[in-house]
Amino acid sequence: MDTINTLGLFVGSLLSNTLASLSGGGAGLIQFPLLIFLGLPFAIALATHKVASVALGLGAAIKHLRSGTLEWQLALYVILAGSLGAKVILFVPGRAAEAMLGLLILGLGLYSLTKQQLGQHAAPCHRDRYGYLLGALCLSSIGILNGSLTAGTGLFVTLFLVRWFGFDYKQAVAPTLVSVGLFWNGIGAATMYLSGAEIYWPWIPVLLLGSLLGGYLGAHLATKKSNALIKRCFEILTFIIGIKLLLGL
Structure with a gap:
């Protein structure tokens, strides 16, 4: 890659991961399409x-x-x-599946938008044995999606923690990023590699640097800003990702 493309790749990675770290997911919104734009086939990207x-x-x-x-x-x-779900990689990014996912993510954003007080203050609920067991089943299902999709699963986890367990957005974003970003994605990446998926290693150093700095910067903003701002960023990302998937952009 020439210097301009390398700089574009870094800036795109930094921006997408900063937004994702602030709102609890959606790093693939910019980063994944950018990899395809720069010439990588879908599976490799x-x-x-x-x-x-x-x-x-x-x-x-x-x-x-x-x-x-x-x-x-x-x-x-x-x-x-x-983690168990994250080991399951489903290669089903067909247009129908993408459109359905887009509608579902748009639904997340609309739900958050109509619930003005959602995630603004902690309201503990479902924190008993039954609640944690059912929550684990739901999170495992989201983990399956995480291995197969380009963006959006972190947003599912963030809203799930807010809605099901009654965390506020700040409380939900931190464990989501560590769990989904570091562990689920790590398991998913290892599973894809072991199953024969090709990784374009020459671009990895630039992407890792942008992701690392973006993750840190977004987390810094999340600790300083209000739940209202984090909620608004979450909603904006769900609308953009949902429309992108729905229209196949």
């Missing part, structure tokens, strides 16, 4: 994006650990609940 996304979780984890905003018990629960 997906595998390469998954590897790079691990650095998003690492960057976010470093910042949240330093800030003391990461609830390790919750993060460990999400990691264990979704």
Whole structure:
């Protein structure tokens, strides 16, 4: 790659991962299409994006650990609940599947938009044995989607933690990024590699740097900004990703 393309790849990775780290998901919104635009086939771009996304979780984890905003018990629960599902890679990004996913993600954004107080204040619920068991089943299902999709599963986990367990957005974003970004994506990337998926290694260093810095910067903003801003960023990303998938852009 020439200098201009390398710089574009870094800026795109930095921007997408900063937004994802702030709102709890959606790094593939910019990063994945950028890889295809620069010439990678769909399957190679997906595998390469998954590897790079691990650095998003690492960057976010470093910042949240330093800030003391990461609830390790919750993060460990999400990691264990979704890891089994994250090992299952479904290569089904057909147009019908993409359109259905787009509608579902748009639904997430609309739901959040119509619930003005959603995630603004913690309101603990479903934190008993039955609630955690059902929550684990739901997270495992999201983990399956995570291995197969380009963007959006972190947004599912963020809203699920807010809606099902009653966390506010700040509480939900930190464990989501560590669990999905670092562990689920790591498992998914390893599974894709072992199953024979090709990764374009020459671009990995630039993507890792952009993802790491973006993850840290977004986590820094998340600890400083209000739940209202994080909620609004979440909604904007769901609308953009949903429309993109629905229209096949």
